[in-house]
Amino acid sequence: MKILAIDTSNYTLGIALVDDDKIIGEYITNIKKNHSVRVMPAIEMLLKDCDTLPQDIEKIVVAEGPGSYTGVRIGVTIAKTLAWTLNIPLSGVSSLAVLAASAGSYFYGVISPLFDARRGQIYTGLYQFQESRLLDLASDHLTLTVNWTQRLLNREEPVLFVGNDLSIHKEQIKADLGDRAYFARVTEQNPRPSELAILGRDKEAVDIHNFVPNYIRLAEAEAKWIEATKGSKLQ
Incomplete structure (x- = not known):
């Protein structure tokens, strides 16, 4: 099965083309540029370089947040549009799960991928590999870094932290967890779109029209609007 994987959920823009267990092609950048104008040219370039036509694609997998x-x-909208246009199935995968899978297959403990969420907060979850299968031990959520490390202190395993935002929270993590905290290498910090494709390969297809991103929290502008209008009535 030929799968096109799309990840624009953070600074990293990742596109991959996978055929069963073969990674045909992969495109990754980690720069602060507008994904909305870059993702379609990246997809077109990858398909062209891999001698693949859009109608050859059999499934779309997208990082859902x-x-x-x-x-x-951006990623979810483009994935939905492509899946609907090509009349092929679509599956969504946690962006944090992709990050965990990109770094932790060799690690004997648990894996905590993270994205910075500002104000001392992170998006994170807890994962572990068992017999080459990535298990979700704690659902993705938003939390203060200090609260997360205190929660991890209740576990006995070493913890591998991974993500491009590690530098923001590394000092706090080391102070709280000491030698139980491990940090992925710099070459492992980018979520790999090929891992996204593999994770989503056997996932059940979603209803394209009802599929929505997993933001976990409201966008800041939306949250402020709700707070400002709380208790008011429409005239």
Whole structure:
């Protein structure tokens, strides 16, 4: 099965083309540029370089969040449009799960992928590999870094942290967890779109029209609007 994977949920823009267990092609950048104008040219370039036509694709897999509100929305919208246009199935995968899978297959403990969420907060979850299968031990959520490390202290396993935003929270993590905290190498910090494709390969297809991103929290503008209008009545 030929799968096109799309990840624009954070700064990293990732596109991959996978055929069963073979990674045909992969495109990754980790720069602060507008994904909305870059993702379709990236898809077109990858398909062209891999001698693949759009009608050859049999499934779309997209990183569904959490992450950047705009980035997640861009990826999901394009994935839905392509799946509907090509009349092929679509599956969504946690952006944090992709990050965990990109770094932790060799690690003997648990894996905590993270994205910075500002104000001392992170998007994170807890994962573990068992017999080459990635298990979800704690659902993706938004939390203060200090609250998350205190929760991890209740576990006995070493913890591998991974993500491009590690530098923001590394000092707090090391202070709280000491030598139980491990950090992925710099070459492992980008979520790999090929891992996204593999994770979504056997996932059940979603209803394209009802599929929505997993933002975890409201966009800041939306949250402020709700707070400002709380208790008011429409005239």
